[in-house]
Amino acid sequence: MKIVVGMSGGVDSSVAALLLKERGYEVIGVFMKNWEELDDSGVCTATEDYDDVRRVCDTIDIPYYTVNFAKEYYDSVFSYFLEEYKKGRTPNPDVLCNREIKFKRFLDYALRVVGGDYLATGHYAQIDFVNEQYRLKRSFDHNKDQTYFLCQLGQKELADVMFPIGHLAKDEVRYLAEKNNLATAKKKDSTGICFIGERNFTRFLSQYLPAQPGQIVDLAGNVKGTHQGLMYYTLGQRKGLGIGGEGTGEPWFVVSKDLEKNELIVVQGETHRALYSKSLEAIEMNWISGYPLAREFKCTAKFRYRQPDQDVLVRVLPDRVYVEFDKPQKAVTPGQIVVLYLDNICLGGGVIDSIEMI
Numbered sequence: 001m002k003i004v005v006g007m008s009g010g011v012d013s014s015v016a017a018l019l020l021k022e023r024g025y026e027v028i029g030v031f032m033k034n035w036e037e038l039d040d041s042g043v044c045t046a047t048e049d050y051d052d053v054r055r056v057c058d059t060i061d062i063p064y065y066t067v068n069f070a071k072e073y074y075d076s077v078f079s080y081f082l083e084e085y086k087k088g089r090t091p092n093p094d095v096l097c098n099r100e101i102k103f104k105r106f107l108d109y110a111l112r113v114v115g116g117d118y119l120a121t122g123h124y125a126q127i128d129f130v131n132e133q134y135r136l137k138r139s140f141d142h143n144k145d146q147t148y149f150l151c152q153l154g155q156k157e158l159a160d161v162m163f164p165i166g167h168l169a170k171d172e173v174r175y176l177a178e179k180n181n182l183a184t185a186k187k188k189d190s191t192g193i194c195f196i197g198e199r200n201f202t203r204f205l206s207q208y209l210p211a212q213p214g215q216i217v218d219l220a221g222n223v224k225g226t227h228q229g230l231m232y233y234t235l236g237q238r239k240g241l242g243i244g245g246e247g248t249g250e251p252w253f254v255v256s257k258d259l260e261k262n263e264l265i266v267v268q269g270e271t272h273r274a275l276y277s278k279s280l281e282a283i284e285m286n287w288i289s290g291y292p293l294a295r296e297f298k299c300t301a302k303f304r305y306r307q308p309d310q311d312v313l314v315r316v317l318p319d320r321v322y323v324e325f326d327k328p329q330k331a332v333t334p335g336q337i338v339v340l341y342l343d344n345i346c347l348g349g350g351v352i353d354s355i356e357m358i
Helices: 011-022 045-060 070-086 093-113 170-179 201-206
Strands: 002-006 026-033 064-068 118-120 125-130 133-138 214-218 223-227 252-258 263-268 276-287 296-302 310-316 321-330 337-342 345-357
Touching: 002 011, 002 093, 011 026, 011 045, 011 118, 011 170, 026 045, 026 093, 045 064, 070 093, 093 118, 321 337
Parallel strands: 002 026, 002 118, 026 064, 214 263
Antiparallel strands: 125 133, 133 345, 214 223, 252 263, 276 321, 276 345, 296 310, 296 337, 310 321, 337 345
């Protein structure tokens, strides 16, 4: 059986390839390039990552190739990212990248062009097959679980995908990499948005969207400072506002944006009522099974990655999903993704379109 491994140049995909090779599969490593730009220090990180892929593949003795999806990524993911920021929302491009690039175009490339039987990646997630249905399950290492970012996959994708490290803890993955002398064994995990990485976000975004400074105001309309452009701020944000601790002396938080007036609206104190919401409506909802559990059901939800599960009531409407929180939630942000779970099973996810304040 031939398995194509999507190799990023990181330790996780390196160990995924290693494990599959040890199991006796015919393994082919493919490095996917999605972004063609230098970082803040003038270095093309994709070149460095590919060099690591080459070293790992040489060590475990598998062939490797590279494929360029930079244009497709720009058209399908980055353009959406910019449009959402223009609307004052905070998108999650990593979820969209998985849906449109990794598990659509890249999956098709792996199966049809390379001739693989499966595509494997280094994601921390698990797949099982129960009652004639594929299920997406949380990884063994809940701290590293990435099902949040995979919530837009469906039965078609899961049938052709493998997650070889989903049953391992991160320290076990690093141990296997070191034990087998893989060049990525001690490589730092990547952080930040996929195409921005660890570079200065404000500087990066300003290259594509013109900044429009405006006033920072409180709920009463009192001017508290100046913002550099609404796109640079997200709901619940505390840092980088440049507002002193006047009044109660407590920190200030972003609660909303007025696009017409170009005003950033803030409140003082992390327990302020305006920071909390009691429900949301999500659009573009994807059900991994192909359909919801019922028209109304209880489950848990995450409104951002790494957030502890929150108990919710879900009502499925014709063109959207209504999610009511058992407890008020802080800084739920339009444009982000709500992902639903039943115990360890990821049910799917959608884009947060609106929130209802308490």
